[in-house]
Amino acid sequence: MRKVRRVIKISLFTNMSLVLIKIVFGFIGKSSALIADGIHSFSDLITDLIAIFGNGISRKPADAKHPYGHGRxxxxxxxxxxxMVLGAGIGIIYETMHKEIIIPSVFxxxxxxxxxxxxxxLARYVVKKGNEYNNSILIASGKESSADVLSSIVVLISIFLMQLSEYSVIFKYADIIGTVIVGLFIIKTGYEILKDSISIILGEQETDEEFLQKIKNIILKEEKVKEIKSLIVIKYGPYYKLIGEVVMDNSLSLIEAHNIIDNIETGIKKKLRKIAYITFHMCPYVDKK
Structure with a gap:
């Protein structure tokens, strides 16, 4: 999707600019915290490059070996x-424990x-577009950017408190304490991204009741469909695979039942374009009376 790639490129350019600004001015102002923050922002740059690569692969059409496409x-x-986020968090904590204490310039x-x-x-923009386009790469990248914001806030506070170090010795250690806290937040963000991704790779079912109800409404519009026995919706990258089991009037011929299922599938794909793959199993209606 061109729109997704455009968002990724905007994020890429912005992160590249931030990396240069932080590292260059960090050296000029003698702020090791700002330099470290620039290195952390560099991880955002790498994730954006990976995102461009991953988004390109996920959009490849289905083939003989991958009948459901390359969405996963x-x-x-x-x-x-x-x-990478997890590693950045651990790395920041490690580095801050071994760096020399230097009072940075006020500017x-x-x-x-x-x-x-x-x-x-940038973070809010990327996450918003990720939700809008139903793209997990953008959402993950946006969350990583949010973690970077937390890191930058702590750097800001640390630089401010270190300017007051002449009034209290403890302010000299503000950078170390704050950076460890942010490092833990970053590790938590990395863990959440990993947990969500692994869950979906294993075949997580869609639980959005509003979305599922729209599917049910389309199915039950057909008068000959008596009941929906089961409905499973699984994410395949930007698309969904639907597996359903419906109970149909047993007076229908095989051709009639087949045509009704075709109508249902067409209706679902027309109204819910995210659903690209549909499989229905038909069961005969049995009067329990």
Whole structure:
């Protein structure tokens, strides 16, 4: 989808700019915290590159070996992003325990604040578009960006408190304490991305009641359908696979029943374009009286 790739490219360009701003001004202002934050932002840059690659694969059409397309490659990409976020969190905690304490220049405060505003806008934009396009890669990338915002906020607070270190020795350690806390938040975000991706790869069923009810309404519009025995909807990347079992009037001929199922499938695909693959099993109606 071109719209998805456009969002990814916007995120890629923005993260590239933020990496340069943080690292360059971090060196100029002698702020190791801002440099570390720039390195963390670099992980966003890598995840965007992976996202572009993964999105391209997930859109490949079905073939003989992959009759349901390549949609699940999207979740493999999300797994990679999850591991990178997890690694970034662990790395930040490790680095902050071994870095030298240096009081940064005051102007670095403004740079840090500016990057937070830019990153916050980007994170909300990417997550919003991810939900709009039903794309797990964008959602995962947006969550990672949100984690980066938390990191930047702690950097901002740390830089501010370190300016006050002459009044209290404890302020010298503000950067270390704050960064460890943010590192734990980042690890939590990585864990959640991994958990969600693994669950979907294993075949997680859609639980959105409103979405499922729309499917049921289309099926039950057919008068000859007496009951829906089961309805399973599984995500395949940007699309869904529907497996249903319906009870039909036993007076119908095989051709009539087949035509009704065809009508149901056409109606579902027309009104709910996210559902690309449909399989129905027909059961004869038995009067329990």
């Amino acid at each position: 490659s999207e979740y493999i990409t999300s797994l990679i992003i999850g591991f 670095v405060l403004f740079i840090s604040f500016l990057t937070i505003i830019i990153k916050l806008i």
